[in-house]
Amino acid sequence: MKKTIALVDDDRNILTSVSMLLEAEGFTVKTFNDGVAALEGLNASPPDLAILDIKMPRMDGMELLNRLRKTQTMPVIFLTSKDEEIDEVLGLRMGADDYIKKPFSQRLLLERIRALLRRGEKVGGDAKDAGERIVRGDLVLDPSRHLCVWKNKQVNLTVTEFLLLKSLAERPGHVKNRDQLMDAAYGETIYVDDRTIDSHIKRLRKKFREIDEGFAQIETLYGIGYRYRDGQ
Numbered sequence: 579m580k581k582t583i584a585l586v587d588d589d590r591n592i593l594t595s596v597s598m599l600l601e602a603e604g605f606t607v608k609t610f611n612d613g614v615a616a617l618e619g620l621n622a623s624p625p626d627l628a629i630l631d632i633k634m635p636r637m638d639g640m641e642l643l644n645r646l647r648k649t650q651t652m653p654v655i656f657l658t659s660k661d662e663e664i665d666e667v668l669g670l671r672m673g674a675d676d677y678i679k680k681p682f683s684q685r686l687l688l689e690r691i692r693a694l695l696r697r698g699e700k701v702g703g704d705a706k707d708a709g710e711r712i713v714r715g716d717l718v719l720d721p722s723r724h725l726c727v728w729k730n731k732q733v734n735l736t737v738t739e740f741l742l743l744k745s746l747a748e749r750p751g752h753v754k755n756r757d758q759l760m761d762a763a764y765g766e767t768i769y770v771d772d773r774t775i776d777s778h779i780k781r782l783r784k785k786f787r788e789i790d791e792g793f794a795q796i797e798t799l800y801g802i803g804y805r806y807r808d809g810q
Contacts, residue, residue, distance in 0.1 A: 582605070586634070617637065620652075653738070697741060744762070760775060
């Protein structure tokens with residue numbers, strides 16, 4: 579079954595060239611040239627993955643992502659310019675899965691898209707493939723349904739957040755460094771820098787603390803990595 583990619587950018591050259599690339603690779607592509615139209619279209623018919631430009635008229639990529647994350651967990655890739663480093667970090671904290679700087683190579687974009695889609699299939703596949711449920715005290719993770727529950731309340735996680743939490747919760751008390759977490763969330767073929775992992779961890783904690791202010795199961799070991807508290 580064809581995967582659907584949403585491409586949101588006010589640059590018509592990018593819309594045209596990237597659409598041709600993705601369609602040639604077998605994807606169905608939906609294009610939008612501003613955030614307002616994209617928000618309506620993506621909520622009405624969610625794609626398998628969305629690529630968002632940050633700088634757009636009417637509604638920029640940040641605001642679009644913020645609104646999408648209230649109801650959608652689809653993987654999101656940001657397209658950023660070289661001078662938008664602050665926006666990159668903020669975007670990751672708001673729930674983007676990855677970012678690519680303009681100008682970008684089409685091969686790199688394809689690699690990132692395929693990596694994110696493979697992860698989604700891994701999390702949402704059959705129980706046999708995705709692994710058994712993980713229960714750690716008040717935490718329940720069900721990979722086969724992409725379901726996370728804390729104290730009987732559902733926590734809506736993106737694929738990246740789910741895979742990071744799963745990696746930590748599989749071995750409570752065991753420290754995972756950032757390289758190990760990168761491999762768990764992105765696979766060994768995709769490199770992301772340390773701040774990407776740190777931003778996802780911060781967002782993970784924020785989501786749990788919206789449900790439980792006392793949530794403290796994900797511990798930071800400065801200069802080393804992260805661990806899920808043992809005995810919880």
